[in-house]
Amino acid sequence: MSTPAAEHAPGLAPADGIAARARGLTKAYGSGETTVLALDSVDVDIVRGRFTAVMGPSGSGKSTLMHCLAGLDTVSAGQVWLGNTEITGLRERELTRLRRDRIGFMFQSFNLIPTLNALENITLPMNIAGRDPDRAWLDQVIDTLGLRDRLKHRPAQLSGGQQQRVACARALVSRPELIFADEPTGNLDSRAGLEVLGFLREAVDDLGQTVVMVTHDPGAAAHSDLVLFLADGRIVDEMARPTAEAVLERMRLFTGAGSRFSGDGAED
Numbered sequence: 458m459s460t461p462a463a464e465h466a467p468g469l470a471p472a473d474g475i476a477a478r479a480r481g482l483t484k485a486y487g488s489g490e491t492t493v494l495a496l497d498s499v500d501v502d503i504v505r506g507r508f509t510a511v512m513g514p515s516g517s518g519k520s521t522l523m524h525c526l527a528g529l530d531t532v533s534a535g536q537v538w539l540g541n542t543e544i545t546g547l548r549e550r551e552l553t554r555l556r557r558d559r560i561g562f563m564f565q566s567f568n569l570i571p572t573l574n575a576l577e578n579i580t581l582p583m584n585i586a587g588r589d590p591d592r593a594w595l596d597q598v599i600d601t602l603g604l605r606d607r608l609k610h611r612p613a614q615l616s617g618g619q620q621q622r623v624a625c626a627r628a629l630v631s632r633p634e635l636i637f638a639d640e641p642t643g644n645l646d647s648r649a650g651l652e653v654l655g656f657l658r659e660a661v662d663d664l665g666q667t668v669v670m671v672t673h674d675p676g677a678a679a680h681s682d683l684v685l686f687l688a689d690g691r692i693v694d695e696m697a698r699p700t701a702e703a704v705l706e707r708m709r710l711f712t713g714a715g716s717r718f719s720g721d722g723a724e725d
């Protein structure tokens with residue numbers, strides 16, 4: 458709460474290599490004695506063409522950070538940019554359009570429409586936007602994700618891993634500037650989870666996408682290029698080229714011995 462938006466000089470627009478940026482990002486829930494400071498003056502740059510993981514104990518503000526960066530939630534103070542667009546201060550209608558046109562989302566619960574088949578789910582956001590998917594890109598995404606022979610299946614006819622691959626394709630199909638993935642492997646067994654992480658990695662390495670993933674799992678974070686560690690609503694550390702062991706070790710520093718970060722994401 459210490460950094461009102463007005464203190465931030467205008468003109469701090471991000472450089473070309475920054476997909477999203479926050480300065481003094483503060484989010485408080487509630488008021489008076491019951492106020493919870495979910496984010497406490499966070500400064501962060503999300504570098505374009507990288508895979509960034511966000512880790513931290515339960516309640517440290519990971520989802521809130523993602524929601525504020527993605528324009529899914531309002532901020533209490535500070536500024537957020539997507540590319541060169543400052544999104545803090547945009548009206549809900551503008552935010553809706555921005556999210557639809559420029560951001561891809563993946564959630565733990567897949568969020569597919571049960572009555573639509575895989576292909577219809579993949580192209581739904583673009584259909585809603587009245588845009589035609591680029592056929593060559595759509596084909597590349599479908600083949601990269603190994604969904605070619607599942608396109609006519611509805612979600613109930615697909616495994617969890619296949620459903621998340623459809624959600625991944627849906628997030629990729631409009632070539633968004635940024636993909637936010639909130640615990641994308643949380644509902645998957647380890648093999649399907651690894652597969653999805655591999656696809657996110659390919660999306661960055663081969664398709665040039667930018668991914669921000671919230672996770673509890675050091676093994677999942679190890680697929681990223683950079684891990685941001687959150688504690689009590691602040692970014693307290695970061696780690697480039699992470700390994701699962703190094704991430705787990707770092708988490709122990711923040712949470713003490715007997716960490717709940719057991720690496721299986723089962724602490725909640």
Ligand SMILES: Nc1ncnc2c1ncn2[C@@H]1O[C@H](COP(=O)(O)OP(=O)(O)OP(=O)(O)O)[C@@H](O)[C@H]1O
Pocket residue numbers: 486487493494495513514515516517518519520521522725
């Ligand atoms: N809508 C809300 N109303 C009140 N408090 C909230 C709300 N959403 C989140 N919080 C609080 O803000 C803090 C950060 O929550 P957030 O969900 O961002 O944490 P997280 O790191 O994603 O947690 P988890 O790993 O358990 O999902 C927590 O103390 C939480 O209780």
